Amino acid sequence: MTELHFTKGHGTGNDFVLFADPDATVDLTPERIRAIADRRFGVGADGVIRAVRTAAVPDGRSIAAVAPEAEWFMDYHNADGSVAEMCGNGVRVFARYLTDAGLVDLAPGETLAIGTRKGVVDLQRSTNGFSADLGRWGLGIAGLDGDEVLVRARNLDGARPGLPIDVGNPHVVVAVATDDELAGLDLTYVPVLEPAPPAGANVEFVLPGDPLVRDGVGHITMRVHERGSGETLSCGTGAVAAALAVRHWAGPQAPDTWRVRVPGGVLTVRMAAAEDGEHVALSGPADLVFEGDLTV
Structure with missing residues (x-):
């Protein structure tokens, strides 16, 4: 002992x-x-x-x-x-x-x-x-080919495309359409990923803000199922992956600063150029x- x-x-x-x-x-x-x-x-x-x-x-x-x-x-x-x-x-x-x-x-x-x-x-x-x-950071997850993973979750209608993102650990980000869809997810069950990443992945379900951008800052809401822990009130790298995914989907005019609302509060994600490539920072x-x- x-x-x-x-x-x-x-x-x-x-x-x-x-x-x-x-x-x-x-x-x-x-x-x-x-x-x-x-x-x-x-x-x-x-x-x-x-x-x-x-x-x-x-x-x-x-x-x-x-x-x-x-x-x-x-x-x-x-x-x-x-x-x-x-x-x-x-x-x-x-x-x-x-x-x-x-x-x-x-x-x-x-x-x-x-x-x-x-x-x-x-x-x-x-x-x-x-x-x-x-x-x-990078698009894709080690051991997977392609830039899309199909995600099935309890109370989510059908399989949804998810974007795999590596921010030092593996993530798959899925967009949902409404507050009710996000709130209705049952994340006591592990989401099923096809193909399955070799080392598993955190899975983020993200609702873009309406409007998406306010005063030059992007706004999203997120729930997460963490690999090895289940649903948590927050996931820092998950917030980063979610912001990166939504910026990717939104296109080149999307901002580099994002507010990510999770059940436990709000986190801020910032992307910035560096000598070795784009870096991403998380504060909260x-x-x-x-x-x-x-x-x-």
């Missing part, structure tokens, strides 16, 4: 259990993760995040060799114990945890580099939390709500 001091945090309702294990001494098995994340018998969370030094874990050592400024690695696991490459809400909450716990100093205007399985993610404080540069709140101790 292992004693852990943990912190519970969330980003727009997407909630996490975080704890510090700098030298990777905790045997973080899938069974232990599921026990921690269980909402009836554990703390309860969409994911578990371990703060570990980047050089202390196999997935981080190559990052530590080329980016020593990324001292800390976000070791992220879904509620079912599976490993995730990236979590847009989680990385902001992780930054809040590191700064509040005194593990890093982040002065206004400074950038915090964090190691993830996606690579290095740079964060800065924003007016309502943190902003994360999630780097380059990152809150820590309580601490405690548990035995796993």
Whole structure:
């Protein structure tokens, strides 16, 4: 048995259990993760995040060799114990945890580099939390041919075309036509994807705003079924994928700034050119709500 001091945090309702294990001494098995994340018998969370030094874990050592400024690695696991490459809400909450716990100093205007399985993610404080540069994105998902996936979901009439997007983890974005259609989805059931991505995917159901663009900013509403966690109140990388998909569908005159309304609040997505290609940034709140101790 292992004693852990943990912190519970969330980003727009997407909630996490975080704890510090700098030298990777905790045997973080899938069974232990599921026990921690269980909402009836554990703390309860969409994911578990371990703060570990980047050089202390196999997935981080190559990052530590080329980016020593990324001292800390976000070791992220879904509620079912599976490993995730990236979590847009989680990385902001992780930054809040590191700064509040005194593990890093982040002065206004400074950038915090964090190691993830996606690579290095740079964060800065924003007016309502943190902003994360999630780097380059791409159409398509590794292991799939083509740019369309058919999606079936409970209470959704027929199969709908979905746009596969990679923002460090895989997503499939589906457009819906009305508020009732979005609200009527039963996401307690896992959406069926054809063809199925080899590593699965998060699935976003998106309703464009009416009007879509107001004062130069795009507006969409989204629900999400997260791979390994089920429906969540928010998904940061999902909000990014949804904004990218709607901009893609809207055409070249579409804006590069988007407000994404999720059941847990509102996130902001911005796209901007960079030397290595277009980057996408996600900003929104990152809150820590309580601490405690548990035995796993």
